[in-house]
Amino acid sequence: MADNEPVFNEPWEAQAFALVVAMHDEGLFKWSEWAEMLGKIIAADQNNLSYYELWLGALERMIEEKSVLQSSEVEKRKSAWADAVARTPHGKPIELGQDI
Amino acid sequence: MKKPHHHDNHWSDMQLRVKTLESLLIEKGYVDADALDVIIETYVSQIGPRNGAHVVAKAWIDLDYFDRLRNDATAAIAELGYGSRQGEHMQIVENRPGIHNLVVCTLCSCYPWSVLGLPPVWYKSAPYRSRAVIEPRSVLSEFGLELANETKVVVWDSTSEMRYLVIPERPQDTGGWAEDRLAGLVTRDSMIGTGLALSPTEAST
Numbered sequence: 129m130a131d132n133e134p135v136f137n138e139p140w141e142a143q144a145f146a147l148v149v150a151m152h153d154e155g156l157f158k159w160s161e162w163a164e165m166l167g168k169i170i171a172a173d174q175n176n177l178s179y180y181e182l183w184l185g186a187l188e189r190m191i192e193e194k195s196v197l198q199s200s201e202v203e204k205r206k207s208a209w210a211d212a213v214a215r216t217p218h219g220k221p222i223e224l225g226q227d228i
Numbered sequence: 229m230k231k232p233h234h235h236d237n238h239w240s241d242m243q244l245r246v247k248t249l250e251s252l253l254i255e256k257g258y259v260d261a262d263a264l265d266v267i268i269e270t271y272v273s274q275i276g277p278r279n280g281a282h283v284v285a286k287a288w289i290d291l292d293y294f295d296r297l298r299n300d301a302t303a304a305i306a307e308l309g310y311g312s313r314q315g316e317h318m319q320i321v322e323n324r325p326g327i328h329n330l331v332v333c334t335l336c337s338c339y340p341w342s343v344l345g346l347p348p349v350w351y352k353s354a355p356y357r358s359r360a361v362i363e364p365r366s367v368l369s370e371f372g373l374e375l376a377n378e379t380k381v382v383v384w385d386s387t388s389e390m391r392y393l394v395i396p397e398r399p400q401d402t403g404g405w406a407e408d409r410l411a412g413l414v415t416r417d418s419m420i421g422t423g424l425a426l427s428p429t430e431a432s433t
Contacts, residue, residue: 135272135346140246145346146267147250150259152314159314163388167335179337179352184245197252206248213237213244222237224251 141180148187157190165190271346279310280343280393281414284425285407287320288398298322301393305343312342314388321384322395323421328375330368330383330421331392332360338386340393344416351420361385371422394418396425 136142152159169186177185191197208224216222239247253259283305287294296304301318305311312318318340321329333339334357339347350356359367364381368374375381384392396418402410413431417423 133348136268138242140240140243142268142272143246143250143264144242145271146264147246147253147259149267149313150263151253153263154258156258159316160388163336163338166337170336179349181242184242187249188245191249196258197249197256201252202248205252206244209239209244209247209251213239216237218237222239 136180141183144180144184144187148183148190151190151196156196157194162186162190165193271341275310275341276345277343277414277416277419278411279308279345280340280416280419281411282308282407283310283343283393284395284414284419285410287395288410289405289407294395297395305393310342314341316340316389316391318343318391318393320393320395321382323397323424325397326379328368328379328381328421329392329394330360330364330381331386331394332357332383333386334358334361335387338388338391340386340391343393344419348416368422371417373423394421396423399425399427401428 136145148162151157152162166183166186169182169189173182188202191202192199209222212222212224250259250264254261254264283297286308287297293304293307296307297320301320305318316338321331323329333351337347337352339351356367361383364383365375368381386392396414398410399413402413413426413428415423415426418425
């Protein structure tokens with residue numbers, strides 16, 4: 129295995145990684161809590177998800193358990209982004225409208 | 229005139245989920261957008277196995293440094309400017325004639341980021357995490373590493389609090405080599421224990 133394999137395969141992996149590191153830096157959880165959560169999500173995986181899919185799942189659970197965001201606002205924001213993606217022509221930057 | 233054809237944008241579910249969290253966390257002031265960029269840039273291009281190779285090569289030529297690594301690896305590694313914000317303690321484990329060390333994280337992917345960067349895909353995989361403990365010799369042979377039968381393999385299970393760095397044996401025929409040149413022999417895998425440091429011949433090919 130070469131030393132130069134890419135650190136992240138897709139941009140969203142890097143973004144999910146950075147969110148966890150930044151939230152820890154801001155004191156939103158301890159690193160031991162993060163490792164425990166990630167270990168729990170990995171152990172429970174039945175679908176052979178990729179490492180960063182599990183990482184993202186653990187981040188969502190952590191945000192929920194620590195009540196950082198409400199699940200209703202997360203769902204609302206997610207559908208706002210889905211709408212924005214659907215209405216934006218290819219090549220144009222995807223931006224949220226006024227409806228958030 | 230025909231209307232231009234629009235290819236629809238498409239985001240994967242992962243992209244959508246990450247963007248959702250990122251936008252909310254930034255808006256609410258929990259994280260800073262610039263800080264996220266710095267973190268990504270740091271882990272993509274600045275922190276990697278070259279840091280660990282520097283530590284190992286210095287230990288090989290500077291016995292006082294080696295002793296400081298043995299006594300308090302976290303502090304000795306920080307001397308070279310490699311610190312961690314995750315607060316874990318570092319411990320070195322030394323390969324010697326008859327002893328080979330191998331590092332794993334059986335639960336998730338705990339790994340000494342400050343000296344090796346982020347772990348390779350295989351380190352995070354379920355087969356490596358389970359088999360490294362149960363049948364380390366088979367795992368090592370799949371990495372092309374055949375150890376003598378009398379060599380004892382010691383497996384270290386990393387945690388969020390304790391991370392291990394293997395100090396591989398210094399290769400033969402490197403007497404008098406400078407630190408930089410020695411560091412070129414220290415591979416990432418040799419610091420996890422799934423490889424050995426390169427011989428001068430291997431390094432020149």
